[in-house]
Amino acid sequence: MSIRKPTGLALVAALAAVVAGAAAVLACGPDFPLQLLDNRAGTLKSTPANSFAYEASHLVSANDALKAVESLTGNDSSPDTPDKPILTADQMKTVQAMRALGNGDTAFALGDGVPDAVRLYTAAAVDYKASNATVPSCDAGAASTASAGDHAAASTRSSTKRAASCRAAQKRAESDAAAAGVRAQQRFQAVLDLPRASSDLRVVWAAYMLGKMHADASAGAGNDATAERAAAVQSFALARARARDGARDPWGLAVASYGEEARLYLYSGGIRCDDSDFDNRTACVDAIAPADLSRAIALYAEQAARGSTSGQVSLIVIAGWALSSPARATRLVGDPLTPLTQRLLVAYGLARLGDVVKDDPASTTDFFARRDLNGHNGYADTARGDKDVKANPVLTALVAAIEKQGIERSAGADRLAALAYRLGRYDVAQTLIAHDDSALASWVRAKLALRNGDLTAAAQAYAQASKAFPPNDASLDSGSAALVKGEQGVLTLARGQYADALDQLYAASLRKEKASGVDDVYLGNDGSGVGYAEDAAYVAERVLTTDELKSWIDAHVPASAVPAPPIPASSISLAGDQYYQWRLQHRRTMNDMLRTLLARRLVRDGRVDEALPYFPADNDPRFVDIDYRNDKVIVTPWQARTWAAAYGAALHDAQHAWRSTTRAQAWFTAATLARTHGMEIMGYEQEPDFATFDGAFDGGAGRRSAWQPAADSSSGPAAPPPDTPAQRAAADLPGSFVTDGERQRYASSEAKPDTRFHYRAVAADEALNAANLLPPRSQAFATVLCHGAAFVRYDDDRANAIYQRYVKEGAAVPFAAHFGRDCPAPDFRAASRFPYVQAWRATRYWVHRYLYVPVGVALLGIVGVGWWYRRDRARRAG
Incomplete structure (x- = not known):
């Protein structure tokens, strides 16, 4: 048991409190991830830290196989089990x-x-x-009150x-x-x-x-x-x-006994202090003997080391009380501080205590304090360099008190070094890690090198930190190990080593995916909240060239196996829970995302035949469209490979067919495929199409949607929007740790045109190509223009320009009144005959209007022939 006894919903809330110590968290809304590349300087300067859950469970090492058993509904819910x-x-x-x-x-x-x-x-x-x-x-309320009047005395006796x-x-x-x-x-x-x-x-x-x-x-x-x-x-x-x-x-009572025993040491003057005393900072807790408090911490640490969330929550309660003021932190350190208590306070300070935002002391415990600073939740971190953030005075007092006792005797030197780094005590941090080779120490060493502007030394330290995990190093939890690799990728990108940066961001994604077991780059991100997949996708899509990406994927990213579908059908109807349970067991992987990204990029480059093997197989049931009808999930598999192949065949015919109407029909087929399935076969993973969200959002991934602080109204009028690829690259990639080469590559890989759902504009262009090959007065000409306008109906200028072309060149058609909204199918067969039909109609019209001319010509011809015949006959007779 613990100071608190969380059961049911209380335990769920307690568990959430423990894991909330992760360094990066999800933003509000549709869970957009925190991308490391959004603010590269902040990413590389941020404080290294593990989650509190990890640190609490590693304060001591369990020397036995005892494990906690903590049911959400309590042990007595199934007593017979x-x-x-x-x-x-x-x-x-x-x-x-x-x-x-x-x-x-x-x-x-x-x-x-x-x-x-x-x-x-x-x-x-x-x-x-x-x-x-x-x-x-038997209080007064339990006894009956006397009645009034003549019965008062009797009532009193009763x-x-x-x-x-x-x-x-x-x-x-x-x-x-x-x-x-x-x-x-x-x-x-x-x-x-x-x-x-x-x-x-x-x-x-x-x-x-x-x-x-x-x-x-x-x-x-x-x-x-x-x-x-x-x-x-x-x-x-x-x-x-x-x-x-x-x-x-079976109920894990041996581990629970650590918590029950710990409570024996939380007495003050014969009165047990409970969680409310700790939360309200009462005199009861202040009067607990330091030796007793240290003994309780040791027992809770033993409990937490054996997987007890209850033990972790108890450590949170104690550490939160101890670090509620500089005076308490200093008093506890000066008792003197035991190594275990020191490690607890440092771990809590790193993971669950923020710095001061805008001089508001309450912001140090506000998990949402960073939202106004960088658009994401989390405790404020002064090391990031965010505006209006100052070091937490409680943590400053803690480090000073530990330093006074002698940092050479400090427990967990690498953790203390990380805290000293956060507070700007770089000298202390450097001293603490001077002879420490743990992964966390190397991580701090990389941060210090970056502060000194030494990117080479930082890269070496990151390599050492990443190399140390996971075989023989317990200084980092799995989330931090992934973050180290991700930050290494950010630094490598800043050094212009683009393929290596993708290597490292990809590795970070795989570490996260393996650690969480639930990561799905299509369905969302796990609780760590760092969008390694999004950062890797940016480098793959906008920084590497197509050929560089293809070579890299061929070398590093094999296709995943196609799982058996829930039921064998091309279109299946399942109960929602049934399908999602299957989906949890058969997730799309990081490899699937990168291979599909390459396939769509090859299609955009016109290399459709090369793209086909990188699309998911048509029979892969993980790639589907989902609809809800009558409380059922209607699952229709994609056919991206088939669609792309048809698109490529249409483009080939559009360029090589002999007859112009055949080429026009092929252009229109390509246009229709681009509009209908453009997201799946040519859409950008990030801006401007956001295939990563199936186009549902126009931000949340990539560089252009990176969070920016609110504009300062006093800074004058806003700058005009950039209107060239180079200008947009400069606007989208501001700040340090960005090379000119990256900006150039970003500009050259921009969507053409650079508009939302760019494939719709591509479809409209292809419809216009079809119109260029059709007789202007034909039904097909008017119809393909109608469809072209429909493809870009949300772009008023473009749709109107297409309509004006129809008005100028086309013939009157029945659907002109709803042009661009309700368009019939084009009749290409009629269009192919259109020149001949038009010529015949013109001849008939001319003959009908000027009949005397051919009749007169015929009569003259007959007279001429008769005259010639008579003359020839007379000559022979003579």
Whole structure:
């Protein structure tokens, strides 16, 4: 147990409090990740720190295999569960009947045939419950009040009689409870006295309960508190010893006993201080003997080291109290400070205590203090260099007090070095890590080198920190190890080593994915909140050239295996829970994202045939469209490979077909595919299309959507928006740690055109290509222009320009009134015949209007022929 006893929702809240110490967290909204590349200087200057959960569980090393068991609903929610392997069905029924009784003696008598340890313990538990039963209240409110009038005296006599009766009942209840307590204690002890082979079924339970009873008695009036505490300590130690020897402990009571024992040392003047005393900073806690407080911390650390969230929460409560003011921090350090207590306070200060924002002391405990500084949640960190952030005076006092005692004797030198670095005590940090080769020390060394402008030394220190994890180094948790690799990637990118930077950001993503087990770059990010995948995607999409990326992926990123679908169908209907449960077990991977990113980039470059192998297979059920109908999830698989192949074939025909109308039809097919499936086959992973979110958001990933502080209205009018790729690159990549080469590559890889959903504009261009090959007065010409306008309907200028072309060149058509909204299919067959039909129609019209001309010509021809014939005949006769 702990200072707090979190169960149910309380335990969920406590667990959230423990893991909230992560260095980076999710922003509000649709959980946009914190990208390391958003603020490179801040990223590289930030304080190295592990989560408090990790540090609390590593304050001491567990020297046994005991593990915590902490149910969200409490251990008593399924009391029969641990007995199923050891009791027969009849014995189980007997135990259940015993529990339902109100007296231990009666329960014991009923337990014939049950193993001795179980029989004794169950009877003792019945009496223990009875000993804690509510005693009747006999206060004034419990007795009836006297009535008014002539019955006042009688009512008073009746009330007095009832009060006397209540007091008698109260004394009997108190006596019965005390007797039940004695019987319970005797039977718990009887379990311990059984032969080892018999007692193992319940000995840990019985020893734990004896410890609790002695612990409660130590606070009772008239009891020998010292003797009771000693007996409690002995019982808790026995529970742990027997559990280590193999006695059954399905509820993890051996580990819980550490917390119960710790509470024995949180007394002040004979009064136990509880969590409210710690939270409210009462005099009770201030008066606890320092030696007792250190002993409690040591026991909670043992509990936390064995996986207990309850132990971690207790350490949070104590450390939060100790670091609530400089005076308390200094007093605790000067007691003198034990190595374990020092490590606890330093760990808490790094993970769960922020610096002061805008001179507001309350901001040090505000988990949202960083939101106005960099757009993300988290405790303020003065090392980042954010405006209006000052060092926390409590932490400054802590480091000064430790320094006064002699930092050469400091426990956890690398952690203390990290805290000193955060507070600007670079000299202290350098001294502490001078002879420390841990991964955390190397991480601090890299930060100090960056402060000195030595990028080469920083790169070497990052390499050492990354290399040290994970084989033989416990100085970093898995999240911090991923962060080290990610920061290494940021520095490598700043040094112009672009492929190596992608290597490192990719490795950080894999470390995170492996550590969390739930990372899915398509469905969202895990609780660490750092968007390594987004940073890696930026480098892959906007910094490396297409050929560099293709070579890198061929060397490092194999395709993932295609899992079997939930049910074999091309379009499936599942209950939502059923599909998402399957999806949790078959996630898209970082490799899938990078390969698809390359495929879409190759399509944009016109290298469609090369792109096809990098698209997910058409039968991969992880790549689907999801719809909800009638409380069902309708899952329709993508066919990106088929769509891309069709798009490539259409582009080929558009450029090589013999007949112009065939080329026009091919352009229109390409345009339709680009508009309908452009996100899947050519969309940018990040801006401007945001395929990473299926286009649902127009920010949250990439450089252009990086968080920027609110503009200062006093700084004058805003600068005009950039209108060239180079200007946009300069605007999107401000600050230090960005090379000119990166900006040039960023500009050259910009979407063409650089508009939201750029593939819609591509589709419109291809529709115009089709129109250029069609007779202007044909139905197909008007129709492809209608579709082209529809493709860019949200771009008023572009849609209007297409409409004006139709008005200028096209023929009147029935759908002109709703041009760009409701367009029929183009009739390319009619368009192919259109020139000949038009020529024939023109001839017919001319003949119909000028009939006398051909008739006269014909008559003249006939007269001429007759004259010639007569002349020729006369010549022959002569």
